[in-house]
Amino acid sequence: MQDVARNVLVPFLFDHDLDSELFAPDRLDWLCRRAEELDHVDVQLADPGRERPGNLPHLTRARYPVVDDVLERALQYRIYEPAQWGGDEYRQCLERIFEIASLDFGSTEPMFVTSVVRVFTPGAVVALHGDPDLKLVCDVSGETIWHVRHPSEMTVRENENLLRGEFFLRWRDAPEQALPIPPGTGCFVPSRWAHWLEHPCEEPVVSFELGFWTVDSLRRRKIYDVNWLLRRLRLDPKLPGEGRDGLKCRFFDLTSTVTRKGLQYRGV
Numbered sequence: 001m002q003d004v005a006r007n008v009l010v011p012f013l014f015d016h017d018l019d020s021e022l023f024a025p026d027r028l029d030w031l032c033r034r035a036e037e038l039d040h041v042d043v044q045l046a047d048p049g050r051e052r053p054g055n056l057p058h059l060t061r062a063r064y065p066v067v068d069d070v071l072e073r074a075l076q077y078r079i080y081e082p083a084q085w086g087g088d089e090y091r092q093c094l095e096r097i098f099e100i101a102s103l104d105f106g107s108t109e110p111m112f113v114t115s116v117v118r119v120f121t122p123g124a125v126v127a128l129h130g131d132p133d134l135k136l137v138c139d140v141s142g143e144t145i146w147h148v149r150h151p152s153e154m155t156v157r158e159n160e161n162l163l164r165g166e167f168f169l170r171w172r173d174a175p176e177q178a179l180p181i182p183p184g185t186g187c188f189v190p191s192r193w194a195h196w197l198e199h200p201c202e203e204p205v206v207s208f209e210l211g212f213w214t215v216d217s218l219r220r221r222k223i224y225d226v227n228w229l230l231r232r233l234r235l236d237p238k239l240p241g242e243g244r245d246g247l248k249c250r251f252f253d254l255t256s257t258v259t260r261k262g263l264q265y266r267g268v
Contacts, residue, residue, distance in 0.1 A: 005104035008134065008214060009190055011148050013179055014101055016138045016186045018093050023117065023140040023206045025067045028079075031086060031117060032066050035079045046074040046120070050196050051171035052127035067204045070121040083115035090115070093208055097136050101188055110134075110212040112264065120144070120205040126197035129168045130154055131189075132221050133211045138186035142205030146179040146187055148195040156239065159192060160228040163221065169194060181207075191217040218268045219245065222252035225262075 006012060021027070035041035044057040063069040066077060083094040094115050103110075112133075122142060137146070153174045158166070179187040189195060191214070199205045213221075220240050226248040227237040237243065256262040 005102050008103050011189050014186050016100055018138055020140050022089055025065055028066045029064055031079050031082055032062055040080040042078045044076050046076055046124035047127040050128055052168045055166055055168045066119055070119055070204045074121045074124055077119035079117040081115055082117050101136055108215050113212040116209045118207050120199050122199055122201050122203055124199050127168055128171055128196040130162050130194045132162050133213050134191050135189040136210040138208045139181040139183050140206045141183055142203050143182045143201045145198050146195050147176045148189055148193045149174050149176055151192045154194050160224045218265055219249055222249045226252055
Protein backbone atom coordinates (compact mmCIF):
# COMPACT_ATOMS: atom_id res chain seq x y z
CA MET A 1 0.00 0.00 0.00
CA GLN A 2 1.23 3.49 -0.80
CA ASP A 3 2.43 5.70 2.08
CA VAL A 4 1.02 8.79 0.34
CA ALA A 5 -2.46 8.91 -1.14
CA ARG A 6 -2.52 9.53 -4.88
CA ASN A 7 -4.19 12.36 -6.73
CA VAL A 8 -7.51 11.47 -8.41
CA LEU A 9 -6.89 13.99 -11.21
CA VAL A 10 -4.05 12.21 -13.04
CA PRO A 11 -3.71 8.66 -14.41
CA PHE A 12 -1.12 6.25 -13.03
CA LEU A 13 -0.05 2.60 -12.88
CA PHE A 14 0.17 0.41 -9.79
CA ASP A 15 0.96 -3.21 -8.87
CA HIS A 16 -1.81 -5.51 -7.66
CA ASP A 17 -1.94 -8.93 -6.00
CA LEU A 18 -5.38 -10.24 -7.01
CA ASP A 19 -5.65 -14.03 -6.96
CA SER A 20 -5.50 -15.14 -10.60
CA GLU A 21 -7.34 -18.38 -9.71
CA LEU A 22 -10.51 -16.32 -9.24
CA PHE A 23 -10.34 -15.59 -12.98
CA ALA A 24 -9.25 -19.02 -14.24
CA PRO A 25 -11.21 -20.51 -17.17
CA ASP A 26 -13.57 -22.57 -15.01
CA ARG A 27 -14.33 -19.61 -12.75
CA LEU A 28 -14.97 -17.39 -15.77
CA ASP A 29 -17.49 -19.94 -17.07
CA TRP A 30 -19.21 -20.06 -13.67
CA LEU A 31 -19.32 -16.26 -13.45
CA CYS A 32 -20.68 -15.94 -16.97
CA ARG A 33 -23.39 -18.58 -16.51
CA ARG A 34 -24.50 -17.01 -13.25
CA ALA A 35 -24.43 -13.55 -14.86
CA GLU A 36 -26.65 -14.84 -17.69
CA GLU A 37 -29.21 -15.93 -15.09
CA LEU A 38 -29.12 -12.43 -13.59
CA ASP A 39 -29.04 -10.65 -16.98
CA HIS A 40 -25.67 -9.22 -15.93
CA VAL A 41 -23.52 -10.05 -18.94
CA ASP A 42 -22.97 -8.55 -22.39
CA VAL A 43 -21.04 -10.27 -25.15
CA GLN A 44 -20.21 -7.94 -28.01
CA LEU A 45 -18.18 -8.03 -31.18
CA ALA A 46 -14.86 -6.23 -30.91
CA ASP A 47 -14.72 -2.77 -32.44
CA PRO A 48 -13.37 -2.65 -36.01
CA GLY A 49 -10.79 -0.01 -35.10
CA ARG A 50 -10.13 3.09 -33.03
CA GLU A 51 -13.45 4.64 -34.07
CA ARG A 52 -16.76 2.82 -33.60
CA PRO A 53 -19.36 3.41 -36.33
CA GLY A 54 -22.24 4.63 -34.17
CA ASN A 55 -22.55 4.16 -30.43
CA LEU A 56 -24.47 0.91 -30.13
CA PRO A 57 -22.45 -2.30 -29.65
CA HIS A 58 -23.06 -5.36 -31.81
CA LEU A 59 -24.16 -7.97 -29.28
CA THR A 60 -24.02 -11.73 -29.56
CA ARG A 61 -24.48 -14.68 -27.20
CA ALA A 62 -22.00 -16.37 -24.90
CA ARG A 63 -20.42 -19.65 -25.90
CA TYR A 64 -18.57 -21.98 -23.59
CA PRO A 65 -15.82 -22.31 -22.61
CA VAL A 66 -15.48 -18.51 -22.60
CA VAL A 67 -11.71 -18.55 -23.15
CA ASP A 68 -12.17 -20.74 -26.23
CA ASP A 69 -14.87 -18.43 -27.54
CA VAL A 70 -12.63 -15.36 -27.42
CA LEU A 71 -9.96 -17.29 -29.31
CA GLU A 72 -12.43 -18.21 -32.06
CA ARG A 73 -14.27 -14.88 -32.41
CA ALA A 74 -13.21 -11.23 -31.97
CA LEU A 75 -15.16 -10.43 -28.80
CA GLN A 76 -15.44 -8.62 -25.53
CA TYR A 77 -17.25 -10.20 -22.55
CA ARG A 78 -18.48 -7.89 -19.79
CA ILE A 79 -19.67 -9.65 -16.60
CA TYR A 80 -21.33 -7.03 -14.43
CA GLU A 81 -21.24 -6.67 -10.63
CA PRO A 82 -19.45 -9.90 -9.61
CA ALA A 83 -18.47 -8.15 -6.35
CA GLN A 84 -22.18 -8.10 -5.46
CA TRP A 85 -23.27 -11.63 -6.31
CA GLY A 86 -20.07 -13.63 -6.94
CA GLY A 87 -19.21 -14.20 -3.29
CA ASP A 88 -16.90 -12.73 -0.68
CA GLU A 89 -13.75 -13.35 -2.74
CA TYR A 90 -14.83 -10.93 -5.47
CA ARG A 91 -16.07 -8.36 -2.96
CA GLN A 92 -12.66 -8.58 -1.29
CA CYS A 93 -11.01 -7.98 -4.70
CA LEU A 94 -12.95 -4.72 -4.93
CA GLU A 95 -11.85 -3.66 -1.46
CA ARG A 96 -8.24 -4.68 -2.11
CA ILE A 97 -8.00 -2.60 -5.28
CA PHE A 98 -9.06 0.54 -3.45
CA GLU A 99 -6.58 -0.28 -0.70
CA ILE A 100 -3.54 -0.70 -2.94
CA ALA A 101 -4.46 2.13 -5.34
CA SER A 102 -4.51 4.46 -2.30
CA LEU A 103 -6.48 7.30 -3.87
CA ASP A 104 -6.92 10.64 -2.13
CA PHE A 105 -10.66 11.33 -1.84
CA GLY A 106 -10.27 14.05 0.76
CA SER A 107 -13.04 13.88 3.34
CA THR A 108 -15.33 11.74 1.17
CA GLU A 109 -15.39 8.12 0.00
CA PRO A 110 -15.89 6.66 -3.50
CA MET A 111 -19.59 6.43 -4.34
CA PHE A 112 -21.78 4.21 -6.51
CA VAL A 113 -18.98 1.68 -7.07
CA THR A 114 -19.53 -0.89 -9.83
CA SER A 115 -17.44 -3.91 -10.78
CA VAL A 116 -17.00 -5.82 -14.02
CA VAL A 117 -14.92 -8.74 -15.23
CA ARG A 118 -13.91 -8.27 -18.86
CA VAL A 119 -12.57 -10.93 -21.21
CA PHE A 120 -11.11 -9.88 -24.56
CA THR A 121 -9.91 -11.59 -27.67
CA PRO A 122 -6.15 -11.06 -28.08
CA GLY A 123 -5.60 -8.15 -30.44
CA ALA A 124 -9.12 -6.75 -29.88
CA VAL A 125 -9.57 -2.97 -29.89
CA VAL A 126 -11.99 -0.81 -27.91
CA ALA A 127 -12.69 2.39 -29.84
CA LEU A 128 -12.08 5.91 -28.55
CA HIS A 129 -14.64 6.94 -25.93
CA GLY A 130 -15.12 8.92 -22.74
CA ASP A 131 -16.40 7.93 -19.30
CA PRO A 132 -17.83 10.40 -16.78
CA ASP A 133 -16.89 8.17 -13.83
CA LEU A 134 -13.42 7.12 -12.64
CA LYS A 135 -11.81 3.74 -13.42
CA LEU A 136 -9.51 1.31 -11.62
CA VAL A 137 -8.51 -1.62 -13.85
CA CYS A 138 -6.38 -4.65 -12.96
CA ASP A 139 -5.10 -7.05 -15.64
CA VAL A 140 -5.07 -10.70 -14.60
CA SER A 141 -3.99 -12.33 -17.88
CA GLY A 142 -2.88 -11.08 -21.27
CA GLU A 143 -2.00 -7.41 -21.69
CA THR A 144 -4.02 -4.24 -22.16
CA ILE A 145 -2.78 -0.79 -23.14
CA TRP A 146 -5.01 2.12 -22.20
CA HIS A 147 -4.28 5.14 -24.40
CA VAL A 148 -5.61 8.12 -22.43
CA ARG A 149 -6.11 11.77 -23.38
CA HIS A 150 -6.31 14.84 -21.16
CA PRO A 151 -9.90 16.10 -20.56
CA SER A 152 -9.13 19.20 -22.61
CA GLU A 153 -9.11 16.95 -25.69
CA MET A 154 -12.89 16.41 -25.37
CA THR A 155 -15.18 19.12 -26.71
CA VAL A 156 -17.94 20.77 -24.67
CA ARG A 157 -20.60 18.98 -26.72
CA GLU A 158 -18.87 15.62 -26.24
CA ASN A 159 -18.87 16.15 -22.48
CA GLU A 160 -22.54 17.08 -22.48
CA ASN A 161 -23.47 14.08 -24.62
CA LEU A 162 -21.63 11.43 -22.60
CA LEU A 163 -24.76 10.43 -20.72
CA ARG A 164 -27.03 10.98 -23.71
CA GLY A 165 -26.04 7.78 -25.46
CA GLU A 166 -22.89 9.14 -27.08
CA PHE A 167 -19.92 7.69 -25.20
CA PHE A 168 -17.97 6.93 -28.35
CA LEU A 169 -16.09 9.71 -30.11
CA ARG A 170 -15.00 10.56 -33.62
CA TRP A 171 -11.35 9.66 -34.07
CA ARG A 172 -8.81 12.45 -34.33
CA ASP A 173 -5.12 12.57 -33.57
CA ALA A 174 -4.27 14.07 -30.17
CA PRO A 175 -1.57 13.76 -27.50
CA GLU A 176 -1.91 10.49 -25.59
CA GLN A 177 -0.42 8.76 -22.58
CA ALA A 178 0.00 4.98 -22.83
CA LEU A 179 -0.80 2.94 -19.72
CA PRO A 180 0.39 -0.65 -20.35
CA ILE A 181 -1.04 -3.16 -17.88
CA PRO A 182 0.32 -6.72 -18.06
CA PRO A 183 -0.76 -9.29 -15.44
CA GLY A 184 -0.15 -8.01 -11.93
CA THR A 185 -0.47 -4.37 -13.00
CA GLY A 186 -3.39 -1.98 -12.74
CA CYS A 187 -4.16 1.54 -13.91
CA PHE A 188 -6.22 4.43 -12.65
CA VAL A 189 -8.02 6.66 -15.17
CA PRO A 190 -9.69 9.85 -13.91
CA SER A 191 -13.10 11.11 -14.95
CA ARG A 192 -13.50 12.35 -18.53
CA TRP A 193 -10.09 11.28 -19.81
CA ALA A 194 -11.02 9.91 -23.25
CA HIS A 195 -9.32 6.62 -24.07
CA TRP A 196 -9.05 3.69 -26.42
CA LEU A 197 -7.75 0.20 -25.66
CA GLU A 198 -5.61 -2.36 -27.44
CA HIS A 199 -4.58 -5.88 -26.43
CA PRO A 200 -1.18 -6.69 -27.99
CA CYS A 201 -0.85 -10.31 -26.90
CA GLU A 202 -1.62 -13.84 -28.04
CA GLU A 203 -3.73 -15.08 -25.13
CA PRO A 204 -7.19 -14.16 -23.81
CA VAL A 205 -7.15 -10.94 -21.81
CA VAL A 206 -8.93 -10.97 -18.44
CA SER A 207 -9.31 -7.89 -16.25
CA PHE A 208 -11.20 -6.82 -13.15
CA GLU A 209 -12.47 -3.24 -13.40
CA LEU A 210 -14.09 -0.81 -10.98
CA GLY A 211 -16.06 2.27 -11.91
CA PHE A 212 -16.96 4.84 -9.27
CA TRP A 213 -17.85 8.47 -8.64
CA THR A 214 -16.49 11.27 -6.48
CA VAL A 215 -18.35 14.35 -5.29
CA ASP A 216 -16.58 16.42 -7.96
CA SER A 217 -17.32 14.00 -10.83
CA LEU A 218 -20.99 13.81 -9.81
CA ARG A 219 -21.31 17.59 -9.66
CA ARG A 220 -19.77 17.86 -13.11
CA ARG A 221 -22.21 15.26 -14.39
CA LYS A 222 -25.13 17.29 -13.07
CA ILE A 223 -23.81 20.55 -14.53
CA TYR A 224 -23.15 19.04 -17.96
CA ASP A 225 -26.62 17.43 -17.94
CA VAL A 226 -28.29 20.76 -17.12
CA ASN A 227 -26.13 22.54 -19.71
CA TRP A 228 -27.28 20.02 -22.32
CA LEU A 229 -30.88 20.93 -21.53
CA LEU A 230 -30.16 24.67 -21.58
CA ARG A 231 -28.45 24.36 -24.94
CA ARG A 232 -31.55 22.66 -26.34
CA LEU A 233 -33.42 25.79 -25.27
CA ARG A 234 -30.99 27.76 -27.46
CA LEU A 235 -29.12 29.18 -24.48
CA ASP A 236 -25.35 29.35 -24.09
CA PRO A 237 -24.59 27.92 -20.61
CA LYS A 238 -21.26 28.41 -18.86
CA LEU A 239 -18.92 25.49 -18.25
CA PRO A 240 -18.49 23.84 -14.85
CA GLY A 241 -16.59 26.19 -12.57
CA GLU A 242 -17.56 29.27 -14.59
CA GLY A 243 -21.22 29.78 -13.76
CA ARG A 244 -23.92 29.10 -11.19
CA ASP A 245 -22.89 25.54 -10.48
CA GLY A 246 -24.76 25.25 -7.19
CA LEU A 247 -28.01 26.37 -8.79
CA LYS A 248 -27.57 23.91 -11.65
CA CYS A 249 -26.97 21.05 -9.20
CA ARG A 250 -30.12 21.96 -7.28
CA PHE A 251 -32.06 22.11 -10.54
CA PHE A 252 -30.76 18.62 -11.44
CA ASP A 253 -31.92 17.32 -8.06
CA LEU A 254 -35.37 18.88 -8.52
CA THR A 255 -35.70 17.53 -12.06
CA SER A 256 -34.66 14.03 -10.96
CA THR A 257 -37.44 14.12 -8.35
CA VAL A 258 -39.99 14.87 -11.06
CA THR A 259 -38.66 12.57 -13.78
CA ARG A 260 -37.54 9.78 -11.39
CA LYS A 261 -34.20 9.67 -13.23
CA GLY A 262 -30.90 9.98 -11.39
CA LEU A 263 -32.64 9.84 -8.00
CA GLN A 264 -29.62 8.22 -6.39
CA TYR A 265 -27.51 11.31 -7.09
CA ARG A 266 -29.75 13.82 -5.34
CA GLY A 267 -28.09 15.82 -2.60
CA VAL A 268 -24.51 14.98 -3.65
